[in-house]
Amino acid sequence: MESTMDEEYLLGIDVGTSGSSGVIVDSEVNTVVSASTEHDVLVPKPGWVEHDADEMWWDDVVELATELLDRSGVPPEKIAGIGISALHAAMLPVDRRGEPLRPAILYGVDTRTSEEIEILNDRIGAERIYDVCGNKLTFQSVGPKILWYKRNEPELFERTDKILDATGYVVSRLTGNYTMDNAIAGYFHPLYDPTALDWDDEMIDAVGIPHDLLPETQWSTEIAGHVTESAASATGLAEGTPVVVGTGDAIASLVSVGAVDDGDSIFMYGTTGVIFTTLENERRPEGLWSFPHCLEGKYTAAGGMATSGAILKWFRDEFAFEEQQRANGATAYELLDDRAAEIDPGSDGLVLLPYFSGERTPITDDSARGTITGLTLSHTKEHVYRATLEGVGYGFRHHLEAMRDEGVPVDRVRAIGGGARSELWRDIVSDITGVTQEYVADPLGSPLGGAYLAGLGTDVFDDLEPLRESITVNERTEPDPESTALYDEYYDVYRDLYPQLKDSMHRLSELGSR
Incomplete structure (x- = not known):
């Protein structure tokens, strides 16, 4: 497809559990081109679920960015912004050069941390943990995964410069900067206080990790950095292209279908089954998850099945x-x-x-x-x-x-x-x-959400109205x-x-x- 030379475009890429997808849209949220690819998961032991961050995350981004630019005909310099979303929340340690020290430990489908959850509940107190982070410790929690890493792989832990999630790692490969949005940080319980929107010193000390191991948290639409020379060479993107902080895949999907008002919800029929709800005020539902939204001033309540x-x-x-x-x-x-x-x-x-x-x-x-x-x-x-x-x-x-x-x-x-x-x-x-259920035929999902967040961060969009206007509900499934x-x-x-x-x-x- 030939591009209009004076048009601005946005690139969104989502890295999921079983595959990745991407989209280029124009400033009216029209799809120019989309693409997808598949990858495997690593299951080295029962209950362990991992990804190779370079082979399964970064290689997918390189492949998709190259394909999308080639098929669309959009000049790389016309990409006004890039938004990344990814499975959340993974635990990936990197060294001082930003290189992974081990495969990433995935979210709640990885269930190796029973002992660490018990240790932290005993050490801190389950009630105190809930008071700070609004969530009980579960296999979805990243804090116990970090403790598992420290206890079981101490030599690698000593070499660790930062703990990143999947979105943050891809953004670091694109920009050279370490970031994490508040929505993903909300899964790093007990380390993150969703009310204060910051890491909690008491919890960090209780887990026993250095404070500078965690990146600064920001909103998903803030500029994380710009595409570096090496990333441009690998992907075909233009050096200097703005990259926003980005967010998790499910919450980007909320954005992609305009589910951004109080009570708006999604049933996500993915590798795992997820229900997410946008909230105007913070709630802490017992037995579920609660954390900040990727959009400033909003919150989310959610739950997820391990398999669907x-x-x-x-x-x-x-x-x-x-x-x-x-x-x-x-x-x-x-x-x-x-x-x-x-x-x-x-x-x-x-x-x-x-x-x-x-x-x-x-x-x-x-x-x-x-x-x-x-x-x-x-x-x-x-x-x-x-x-x-x-x-x-x-x-x-x-x-x-x-x-x-x-x-x-x-x-x-x-x-x-x-x-x-x-x-x-x-x-x-x-x-x-x-x-x-309202169904949008051929929904682009998380990549579209990421692209739109990039548009908000680069002032291509002023608000959410263009997104709402672009969405057509094709079918309503009535019980x-x-x-x-x-x-x-x-x-x-x-x-x-x-x-x-x-x-x-x-x-x-x-x-x-x-």
């Missing part, structure tokens, strides 16, 4: 060989959807617990395990596939109820992420939760009352299963790790 789309990928790879071979233009998921749509709600008596990597909120249990309950000889592969879609739907409902029980408004809900393309899955989730009534009964079974099976799950987890 990851279970579908597992199912496809392990059991849908025939569908992968016979796709003929359709994806294996589309073929499975077509067959699963013929099965009644409830999958003829099946309930799946989607705890295939333990579970984050609301139960916060790394030893939880996935189950499929109710199997008979009459059930087919398609029944199990539909039960998987439903299991994630029950997980969304569990989070929705937990939020509302804590007084968090969940009003307008927009469905985002690759899995939201599935009309069947959206239907199932709306029927289970009783919530209407079917009859299906919702049936799912109410299945949901009761879903909620009963975990307490009944918890001890057995924990024993199996222990046996499986021997």
Whole structure:
């Protein structure tokens, strides 16, 4: 596509758990070009989930920036600003040269820090931790991951100059500067005070790390720096291009679909399932997450499942060989959807617990395990596939109820992420939760959010109105009352299963790790 020479453009790139994506938009938020790529995750031990920061983060950014500039025809000097978002929050130590000292430890899908959470709760007190950071320590918390690193890899820890997250590392490769936005810092509990919007000296001393190990926190739209000569050579971007601080992928997705007013929420159908809500005032919901928004003056409440789309990928790879071979233009998921749509709600008596990597909120249990309950000889592969879609739907409902029980408004809900393309899955989730979902067809998601944040930071945009005006809701998925009534009964079974099976799950987890 040929560019208009007097036009300004914005580049957004998102680095996710299973892949990365990018977009170039113009000053009216029109998409010029988009692209994506995939990468793996590293699982060196059960419960450990890591990324190679150079091979999986920086290499993706180089590939996407090069492709987007080449395909768009946009001159690099016409890129007015760059916004990065990424999975949050990872823990990556770097040395004085800014080079990673080990693979990044990922967010709550990595569950190695049970002992460190117990140590910090004993050392500081769980109540005091909650008073400061507004969150309980869980596997989502970065503070225990830093303590694990210090305790288990002391020689590397002594060489550490900074602890970065994924967004911060990419920004450092682009600009040479270390930054972190307030939204991501909100996941570094117990180290960060979301009310003061700063690191907490008491908590830093209690964890036992140097104060200068953590970068200065800023708002996502502030200028972190400018593209260096070496980064320009690697990516094709123009040296000196402004780069904003950026933010996490899920919260960038909130921005991308205009979910920026009090009670605006997203159901994120990604590798993991996430529910995020924008708030005008700080709230600290018990058992969920709370932290500052990427936009100054706003806050967020959220919760996340450890797996959702990851279970579908597992199912496809392990059991849908025939569908992968016979796709003929359709994806294996589309073929499975077509067959699963013929099965009644409830999958003829099946309930799946989607705890295939333990579970984050609301139960916060790394030893939880996935189950499929109710199997008979009459059930087919398609029944199990539909039960998987439903299991994630029950997980969304569990989070929705937990939020509302804590007084968090969940009003307008927009469905985002690759899995939201599935009309069947959206239907199932709306029927289970009783919530209407707004779907923006072909949503660009986090990269668009990052690009828009760059536009705010470089004064291409004055406010959020151009974003709101650019968004068209293509479909509204309404719950079917009859299906919702049936799912109410299945949901009761879903909620009963975990307490009944918890001890057995924990024993199996222990046996499986021997």
